[in-house]
Amino acid sequence: MTITAESTVRDIVLETPTAISVLERFGIDYCCGGGHTLAEACSKRDQSLAPVLNELKLQQNQSNPQGDWRGAPxxxxxxxxxxxxxxxxxxxxxxxxxxxxxxxxxxxxxxxxxxxxxxxxxxxxxxxxxxxxxxxxxxxxxxxxxxxxxxxxxxxxxxxxxxxxxxxxxxxxxxxxxxxxxxxxxxxxxxxxxxxxxxxxxxxxxxxxxxxxxxxxxxxxxxxxxxxxxxxxxxx
Ligand SMILES: [Fe+2]
Ligand SMILES: [Fe+2]
Incomplete structure (x- = not known):
């Protein structure tokens, strides 16, 4: 998945769990507000989109210490x-x-x-x-x-x-x-x-x-x- 401004925060975290550390740092809600697009979530925090998007893209290539629970029993x-x-x-x-x-x-x-x-x-x-x-x-x-x-x-x-x-x-x-x-x-x-x-x-x-x-x-x-x-x- 390519992360864009229109990706929902939920999909970003599901696809790239290491994104959590980035979203936490920018104060972006990914649990209860996970249905918002990244652009909407950034605007709710008065946060410009570009630095968040850049860091999230970097995270996509990193290993996943959180584990992927989507297919686990x-x-x-x-x-x-x-x-x-x-x-x-x-x-x-x-x-x-x-x-x-x-x-x-x-x-x-x-x-x-x-x-x-x-x-x-x-x-x-x-x-x-x-x-x-x-x-x-x-x-x-x-x-x-x-x-x-x-x-x-x-x-x-x-x-x-x-x-x-x-x-x-x-x-x-x-x-x-x-x-x-x-x-x-x-x-x-x-x-x-x-x-x-x-x-x-x-x-x-x-x-x-x-x-x-x-x-x-x-x-x-x-x-x-x-x-x-x-x-x-x-x-x-
Ligand atoms: Fe619980
Ligand atoms: Fe609970």
Whole structure:
């Protein structure tokens, strides 16, 4: 595939997963907003198209450390999401909570924005905990046994994955909005000049969580869910 201004961001990332690092650097949404063309996505960020396009073309010739999940067994993809991305987010949310509590206690009076950050983080943490449970306990087990006929699969809690997948994607959209909100409050994760080491570590940890969530949501929205729906159609 030749990457052009009219390629959708989703297709670019599916074809060239190493493009993720370029898109992250330019702040271009490739998970929930993957349906936009590259030109549209750049214009949403007030970013000129040419440098993004040039870097993406360079990436096309590089090796692929992310792996290509488009043809992998769905069970392997589910296992990767749970053991890599859900596990990372859980650990990272615990670390972020500890750091945010310390920063709020020590610097809340001089930097009131840390209280706002603490509130948004508490909301994201509660939502993600619930979201991961829904995926791991209900949706993913259903997807993992989609390779057989309805009779082979046995009874399920739902007749089709369409509705639960739509709900998960709505959650992803909300998480994306909240992450963008955190970027605004933290001035793109630039700590204030008087920030202590803990304050800087908090911003770094939040940015690492954001980057991982983008990759995680991309794998679900753009690969796992469409493949599961296609498979479901084939066997029903
Ligand atoms: Fe997930
Ligand atoms: Fe999800």
């Amino acid at each position: 769905l069970q392997d993809l589910v296992s990767h999401i749970v053991h890599t991305h859900h596990a990372f987010a859980r650990t990272q949310l615990g670390l972020i909570h500890e750091l945010a509590t310390k920063v709020e206690r020590r610097h809340g009076s001089t930097h009131p924005e840390v209280h706002k950050i603490g509130n948004v983080l508490a909301g994201i943490s509660a939502e993600l905990t619930h979201h991961f449970s829904c995926e791991e306990e209900v949706l993913f087990p259903y997807i993992e046994q989609l390779n057989g006929s309805q009779a082979q699969r046995g009874p399920s809690v739902f007749s089709s994955a369409e509705l639960p997948i739509a709900r998960m994607m709505k959650d992803h959209g909300q998480t994306g909005d909240e992450l963008r909100g955190l970027r605004e409050i933290t001035n793109d994760y630039q700590p204030p000049s008087d920030a202590c080491t803990t304050y800087r570590a908090l911003y770094r940890a939040m940015e690492d969580l954001e980057r991982d969530l983008h990759q995680h949501i991309h794998l679900e929205n753009n690969i796992l869910f469409p493949r599961a729906l296609e498979l479901e159609k084939k066997y029903t």
